[in-house]
Amino acid sequence: MSEHRSKARHRRAGKLLAAGLPLTLTTASLVVYGAAFGGAAPHQASAATTAAAPAWATATADGFASVDALGQKGTYGGRDGRTVTVRTQADLEKYATAAEPYVIVVAGTITMNPVGKEIKVASDKTIVGAGTSGHIVGGGFFLGQGVHNVIIRNLTIRDSYQGIWNDKDHDFDAVQMDGAHHVWIDHNDLRHMADGLIDVRKDSTYVTVSWNKLSDNNKTFGIGWTENVTTDLTVHHNWFRETEQRNPSTDNVAHAHLYNNFLEDAPGTDIASSYGNYSRGGTRMVLENSYFQGMKNPVIKDATATIVQRGNVFSGTSGRNESGGTAFDPKTYYAYTLDKAADVPSLLRSGAGPRPSIGTTGAAASTGAATTLTVAKDGTGQYRTVQAAVNAVPANNPARVVISIKPGTYRETVKVPSNKPHVTFQGTGGSRKDTVIVYDNAAGTRKPDGSGTYGTSGSATVAVEADDFQARNLTVSNDFDEGANQSLSGHQAVALRTAADKVFLDGVIVEGDQDTLLLDTAAKDRLGRVYVTGSYIVGNVDFVFGRATAVIDRSVITLKKRWNGTSAGYITAPSTAADRKGFLIANSAIGGDVSDRTFHLGRPWHAGGDASLDPQTTVRDTTLSAAIRTAPWTDMSGFSWKDDRFAEYRNTGPGAGSASGDRPHLTDAQAADQEIADWLAGWTPTAS
Structure with missing residues (x-):
């Protein structure tokens, strides 16, 4: 079909940032699990052993993919079947094309042979990356006529590009569907493909595309390729970055609901946008609370198409920005909640793409079951202070201990000593601001026993000296008042000090003034790796x-x-x-x-x-x-x-x-x- 396009350009080559590395967790209330995949053969779990399956294995779609229609009650993928783990193309094809339902966990990088191979997925499948390790390189997936109830989630699908910017000879897509229905594409990293990242074609319908990062591509996301006005789809919370066209292009779409997407054209790169959201033919589009940064022709429509815009933000955009006609009310089909458009860039930078918590199972499979200790100021937990819970962790504990901290302000200092590894601090509130650990020591603060001052490292509100520590969904703060203590020598006031290896801070706030976050090692000759994601650091x-x-x-x-x-x-x-x-x-x-x-x-x-x-x-x-x-x-x-x-x-x-x-x-x-x-x-x- 004819597309509004700019002049073709050469593609850049080179390795992309952080291929296969973690992105983020943003929904702290999700059940999370570690990863313990071993061996070369696919791991199979019987239905009897998956009664307590993790949340990601039984997740269901939202948006139009959640609507009961065409004999299908929403989209839930392979949740009624066995869970299998695959590491090879042969095993992936075996289970993806099978007649029975499967949850297929991709644990590693699978390079397609031949290049451009698109595996023909059968109905009732969930294909999910194991944390951030699931990569499909040089190929993708095809969902043909009548295929339904498919979830493609938490994968990185990349690099089928064949050297031609506007490639008409290599139809190598990440995900293509021709006549499929009830499909959910969620939390994927899709990039650098020879043709489309997502193609929803030939009356495919009841599709939801959510929380994906789509980048480094030309013909990014096309919908239509038919004269019938039948497709219903929802596109929300996706980050389009450095994509030239079809962001998406919707051709004869009966109901296109686009909301809370972030379209970004960064200056000074080899890729320049030619247009953003496009409503064509008989399409009726509702476009809400999205953020357009630097895009050329951010919103365009044909004379016969309609677009209703509400609450969108346009920053540094140019060219066509169009709306007109009447569309539909999405809430007559499903419930949804809008995020503020101004929050969308930071929300998607931290939340789009694969997440470490999805597709991972058996956190304590090799070390025994995880233990949970609860902390609550009001006495409804096992402990009233965080330090008391830490004290209860056995020395040299072999398995994960989750210290579940209920909302409240805990004014205390906390130390996780080096002989207590595998500890997680988990705030249980709806926001990371609900659970706060705070104190106000500074480097020059005198110790109560008169033995001197704390010094910079000793001023920390929370000190982590144990390896494999994790924290999420909480705030660690040092609220030392510099203005009121000008006579004090030593205003360095640490909120969080880490002196350990494999420290994972996910969805936290660390706030202070001077010397807020001290990222240290246990000794000069010791390695101390720290990964901070989806977080706020203030100072x-x-x-x-x-x-x-x-x-x-x-x-x-x-x-x-x-x-x-x-x-x-x-x-x-x-x-x-x-x-x-x-x-x-x-x-x-x-x-x-x-x-x-x-x-x-x-x-x-x-x-x-x-x-x-x-x-x-x-x-x-x-x-x-x-x-x-x-x-x-x-x-x-x-x-x-x-x-x-x-x-x-x-x-x-x-x-x-x-x-x-x-x-x-x-x-x-x-x-x-x-x-x-x-x-x-x-x-x-x-x-x-």
Whole structure:
């Protein structure tokens, strides 16, 4: 079919960011599990053993895919069948094409042979990636006439691109459906394919596409290819980034409900949008609370099509932005809740794409069942304080212990000692703000026993010294009042200190002023890897600092004014060993209510004057507000930042700038060696 398009361009080559690495968790109330896949053969679980199946294995679709029609009661995939785990193309094909229902867990990377292979999926299937490990490379899935009740979820499907930008000879899609119905495509990372990322064709209907990241592609998402006006579909909470056209294009769609999507065309890249949402032919579209950033022709329609727009945000867009006619009321078909359009970019940067909690099972399969300890201030739990629950964890515990913390403000200091690994702090409120652990010690605060002051590291509200620690859905804060304590020497006040390996902070808030988040290691010769995702970090001076190897991914770094109302500060102060990775900030947003050009991205902390250190911070693929200085790095304590490792790559926003002697940028080749996988060095953080 004829499409509104721009001039074809060559595609860029090269490795994409963080292929196969974790994205995020945003819904803290989800049941989460760890991963324990072993062996080469597919693992099969009988129906009898899946009575207590994890939430992802029995999940059902929302939107139009949830509507009872055509003899199908909603979309629930293979939940009534066995769960199998596959690692090869042969096994994936075996179960995906079978007549009986299956939940098929893809645990690893499967490279399609031949390139462009699209596995013909049969009805009643759930195909789900195991955490963030499930990759389909060089091919995808095909759902033919009459195929129904299919869920494709939590996968990365990528790289069938054959070298031609507008490729008409290689119809290699990530997901194509011709005449299918009741299909749910959710939380996938779809990118760099030879043709479409998603093609909903030939009267396919009752389709929901939600929480996906679609990127690095030309003909991204097409719907239609028929004269019949029959298709009903919902497209919500998807992040379209660096996609030229069909975002989506809806051709003769009876009911197209698009809401809370984020369409982003980043400046200075090889891909430029030609249009965003397109309503064609007899389509009736309702477009609500979506966010369009930098898009050309963000919303367009044919003379015969209709678009009703409500609550959308357009930032830096140009060209056609059209609406007109009447459409329909989606709430007559299903219930839904809109997020605020202004929140959509940060929500989708942190929440779109594969999640570590989906597709993983058996957290304690090799170590015994996990234990849960409950904490509640009002006495309705086993313990009234978080520290009391930590104290109850056995020394050298072999299995996961979840400390479930009910909503409330817990004014205490907490320490997880090194002999208590595998501990999870889990806030149980509806928001990470509902459960708060807070105290107000500072470096110069006198200890109650008169033995001196706490010092910077000792000031931490929460100190984690045990490996394999996790925290989610809560706030850790240090509310030391600098203004009221000007006579005190030592205003560093740590909210959270980690001195351990494999620390996973997911969906948390860490807030303070100076020295908020101390990412340390147990000793100079010990590795300390930290992965922070879907979180908020708040502070003003050196508020992310230490010698750990740490990734801050899909998070928001909030800049805060000083106690006296002035704006000046430093985000990172790494103290990295010469043979280690330091701090990586990726896919995030940096900003706050501070003055323009007042904050540095970082400075080198040579702790104790140690000249052998080689501090490192890389900030990449991140949105920088105007608060960031045009020369974003600076010296510290007589050490020049230029002698250490500080760089940017592909940042955007008013605080971004071109490469210069004061602002080094990585080359594409250098950036390929500075991705999340390089930092985590074989560790895949998995929620448990």
